[in-house]
Amino acid sequence: MKKVIELQNIRRNFQVGDEIVHALRGISFTIYEGEFVTIMGTSGSGKSTLLNTLGCLDTPTSGEYFLDGISVRTMSKSARAILRNRKIGFVFQNYNLLPKTTAVENVELPLMYNPDINSAERKKRAIKALQDVGLGNRLEHKSNQMSGGQMQRVAIARALVNNPAVILADEATGNLDSRTSFEILVLFQQLHAEGRTIIFVTHNPDLIQYSSRNIRLRDGKVIEDSINKNIMSAAEALAAMPKPEDDE
Numbered sequence: 001m002k003k004v005i006e007l008q009n010i011r012r013n014f015q016v017g018d019e020i021v022h023a024l025r026g027i028s029f030t031i032y033e034g035e036f037v038t039i040m041g042t043s044g045s046g047k048s049t050l051l052n053t054l055g056c057l058d059t060p061t062s063g064e065y066f067l068d069g070i071s072v073r074t075m076s077k078s079a080r081a082i083l084r085n086r087k088i089g090f091v092f093q094n095y096n097l098l099p100k101t102t103a104v105e106n107v108e109l110p111l112m113y114n115p116d117i118n119s120a121e122r123k124k125r126a127i128k129a130l131q132d133v134g135l136g137n138r139l140e141h142k143s144n145q146m147s148g149g150q151m152q153r154v155a156i157a158r159a160l161v162n163n164p165a166v167i168l169a170d171e172a173t174g175n176l177d178s179r180t181s182f183e184i185l186v187l188f189q190q191l192h193a194e195g196r197t198i199i200f201v202t203h204n205p206d207l208i209q210y211s212s213r214n215i216r217l218r219d220g221k222v223i224e225d226s227i228n229k230n231i232m233s234a235a236e237a238l239a240a241m242p243k244p245e246d247d248e
């Protein structure tokens with residue numbers, strides 16, 4: 001199996017006044033291609049710090065991080081930015097879409113930094129990614145003309161468009177009602193079934209039944225790392241939920 005992510009004894013300290021906050025206290029794990037990993041933990045356990053590390057947005061105080069076999073520590077800042085753009089698709093709780101910008105334009109964005117892809121190819125790939133997340137009929141809608149669930153689909157299409165090694169999601173269903181959350185979860189399970197590697201950070205313990213593996217953090221340490229042998233179907237859970245009366 002191919003290693004997509006390997007962390008070796010990652011520590012992250014923050015100096016706050018005279019004190020040192022130990023946000024990550026020696027984290028080690030390996031994530032293989034095709035895994036759907038939830039990272040669970042209460043507030044303050046280190047989830048965001050860990051995700052920022054995985055996303056090459058933050059540099060650990062010590063330890064080694066290999067992304068797709070490449071040591072992130074040894075890279076220059078600009079090389080790291082390119083690596084991040086090519087290898088990682090981000091999905092955030094608040095979608096992070098450009099306002100008053102169409103779905104296609106938002107999804108094209110990560111491809112702008114790639115000189116090998118011209119504008120026609122960019123548009124073609126963006127449309128394909130939007131069709132893949134079920135938004136083929138909303139291509140020209142602007143972000144302010146869409147629902148939360150639709151905006152999150154656009155964000156997922158944007159994360160997919162570069163064909164990244166891994167998708168990092170930070171509380172991706174955190175702003176959505178439970179029905180819409182499950183629709184997004186169905187989409188993540190579809191991506192997992194297609195062989196995508198997904199890391200999904202959440203404080204919601206209900207979600208871990210739907211991933212293939214769960215890593216639990218407490219006080220900056222891994223306190224549990226378990227494979228889920230009985231993955232629940234988000235589609236079935238969704239079908240069993242009551243439909244709102246105004247549903248089309």
Ligand SMILES: Nc1ncnc2c1ncn2[C@@H]1O[C@H](COP(=O)(O)OP(=O)(O)O)[C@@H](O)[C@H]1O
Binds near residue numbers: 021041046050
């Ligand atoms: N930039 C920072 N400066 C100082 N302390 C920080 C910083 N970021 C996080 N921390 C501290 O590190 C710990 C873990 O925070 P965080 O990773 O945000 O946890 P979570 O996302 O699980 O809520 C907390 O005690 C937090 O206060």
Ligand SMILES: [Mg+2]
Binds near residue numbers: 047049
């Ligand atoms: Mg957080």
